[in-house]
Amino acid sequence: MESVHHVSASSKMLFSKVRKIVPPMLEKFHKGQLGRVAVIGGCADYTGAPYFSAMASARLGMCIRSKCSENTTLILNSQDVTCHVVCERTAAPVIKGYSPNLMVHPLLPSSETVHDSNSFDAPSLAKPIIGMLSRLHALVIGPGLGRDSVTLQVVTEVIKEARSQSIPFVLDADGLLIVTEDPDLVKGYKNCILTPNVVEFGRLAKALGVKVSSPAEIAQGEDKNTTDKESAACAQLSQALGGVTIVQKGPHDVISNGITSIISDVKGGLKRSGGQGDTLTGSLGTFLAWRAAYHQKLWDSDEEDNEKEAQSQQEVEAEITSENKRMSPATTLLLAAWAGSGITRECSRRAFEAKGRSMQASDLTDEVHGAFLRLIGEPDEPKTRL
Numbered sequence: 048m049e050s051v052h053h054v055s056a057s058s059k060m061l062f063s064k065v066r067k068i069v070p071p072m073l074e075k076f077h078k079g080q081l082g083r084v085a086v087i088g089g090c091a092d093y094t095g096a097p098y099f100s101a102m103a104s105a106r107l108g109m110c111i112r113s114k115c116s117e118n119t120t121l122i123l124n125s126q127d128v129t130c131h132v133v134c135e136r137t138a139a140p141v142i143k144g145y146s147p148n149l150m151v152h153p154l155l156p157s158s159e160t161v162h163d164s165n166s167f168d169a170p171s172l173a174k175p176i177i178g179m180l181s182r183l184h185a186l187v188i189g190p191g192l193g194r195d196s197v198t199l200q201v202v203t204e205v206i207k208e209a210r211s212q213s214i215p216f217v218l219d220a221d222g223l224l225i226v227t228e229d230p231d232l233v234k235g236y237k238n239c240i241l242t243p244n245v246v247e248f249g250r251l252a253k254a255l256g257v258k259v260s261s262p263a264e265i266a267q268g269e270d271k272n273t274t275d276k277e278s279a280a281c282a283q284l285s286q287a288l289g290g291v292t293i294v295q296k297g298p299h300d301v302i303s304n305g306i307t308s309i310i311s312d313v314k315g316g317l318k319r320s321g322g323q324g325d326t327l328t329g330s331l332g333t334f335l336a337w338r339a340a341y342h343q344k345l346w347d348s349d350e351e352d353n354e355k356e357a358q359s360q361q362e363v364e365a366e367i368t369s370e371n372k373r374m375s376p377a378t379t380l381l382l383a384a385w386a387g388s389g390i391t392r393e394c395s396r397r398a399f400e401a402k403g404r405s406m407q408a409s410d411l412t413d414e415v416h417g418a419f420l421r422l423i424g425e426p427d428e429p430k431t432r433l
């Protein structure tokens with residue numbers, strides 16, 4: 048295994064660099080320009096997961112505020128990140144009923160909607176979803192997707208096409224199952240983030256032949272060794288997937304692209320209610336969309352140009368610790384993962400503080416704005432307006 052290094056930059060420094068990829072509010076931007084995100088998931092059994100994910104994405108995208116004068120702050124909805132949900136037919140009215148803010152498309156086929164689930168044309172069933180891709184900046188694939196074989200084969204086609212169009216995506220839950228069965232779908236793709244929980248991580252590791260120490264084995268030894276062992280396992284899995292970025296969720300989240308690792312230990316809440324991972328995926332969707340806008344230079348970030356693409360841990364760390372150097376895609380992908388993890392854990396902490404044992408996943412949704420302001424804050428106005 049290549050040697051893996053931890054980024055030693057402080058949390059404060061990492062969040063201050065995240066602020067660089069958060070778009071400022073400029074009059075010239077139009078609706079959707081700062082990010083159109085689609086969550087692909089939602090079936091008869093699970094409607095909450097895609098809703099939590101999409102709402103986290105939209106709430107994060109909406110929470111940038113523009114200062115108009117000393118005392119007034121205007122929320123400019125026209126510059127929001129817009130969020131779509133692409134789900135199975137029966138889930139659509141339910142998800143629409145949760146929120147009129149989301150655009151919900153009942154485009155996911157299932158065994159119930161095809162004539163013969165043993166003989167169907169997945170690429171042509173995927174066409175209506177693939178047709179949306181060119182207008183999207185990021186995808187979140189998997190929340191509440193379910194395990195219907197027709198649905199999963201159609202989503203496999205969507206993943207192939209998203210990759211060929213270089214659209215960034217997050218894979219979680221049943222989306223990870225697709226990768227467990229066909230790792231080549233994402234192998235080597237440097238524009239995606241996988242967010243396995245402990246069980247999903249184990250399944251992926253097994254599928255890729257990566258030996259992972261059991262929690263009991265990891266627990267033996269000093270605290271520092273424990274973290275080292277966990278991040279080594281995450282890095283190994285990332286390497287087996289050709290450098291895909293992984294957020295391994297747990298008491299702390301381990302983020303690795305196989306070369307560089309970051310431990311996200313922002314304090315979380317104590318309640319482990321189902322659905323917290325969905326706030327993570329939606330937040331990541333928005334950060335991926337913002338990151339794409341940063342690399343397209345949609346605004347002047349007032350940073351020095353940087354011709355060299357960071358690859359190694361030292362190069363990534365140099366970009367993170369530099370005052371004013373434009374960052375490379377490898378660095379911003381790690382920062383997006385870090386930011387999504389931090390926001391989710393801070394949401395969980397705040398929601399737990401407010402609700403205690405009665406905390407539910409929906410309580411995290413309400414905390415996204417506050418978490419953003421506390422951890423990241425508003426981006427500086429660029430000095431030069433384009």
Ligand SMILES: NC(=O)C1=CN([C@@H]2O[C@H](COP(=O)(O)OP(=O)(O)OC[C@H]3O[C@@H](n4cnc5c(N)ncnc54)[C@H](O)[C@@H]3O)[C@@H](O)[C@H]2O)[C@@H](O)CC1
Pocket residue numbers: 092093094095096097189190191192193220221244245246321322323324325
């Ligand atoms: N409200 C909703 O609609 C929700 C739907 N969800 C969806 O439910 C579907 C199945 O997801 P599951 O996560 O249940 O996946 P699985 O069906 O693979 O179950 C995972 C199992 O692992 C266990 N587990 C999880 N974390 C663990 C840990 N740290 N240590 C030990 N065991 C652990 C769980 O209790 C569960 O039994 C997915 O589509 C997912 O997106 C979830 O996102 C939760 C919320």
Ligand SMILES: Nc1ncnc2c1ncn2[C@@H]1O[C@H](COP(=O)(O)OP(=O)(O)OP(=O)(O)O)[C@@H](O)[C@H]1O
Pocket residue numbers: 220243244245296297298299300315316319320321322323324325327388391392395
């Ligand atoms: N023991 C823990 N202490 C603090 N935070 C945790 C702990 N376990 C998980 N988390 C946080 O909760 C969030 C969701 O992680 P979790 O392991 O619950 O994922 P999940 O099982 O996929 O969730 P979901 O129920 O949404 O499917 C992550 O942001 C993670 O950092």
Ligand SMILES: [Mg+2]
Pocket residue numbers: 219220244324
């Ligand atoms: Mg999950």
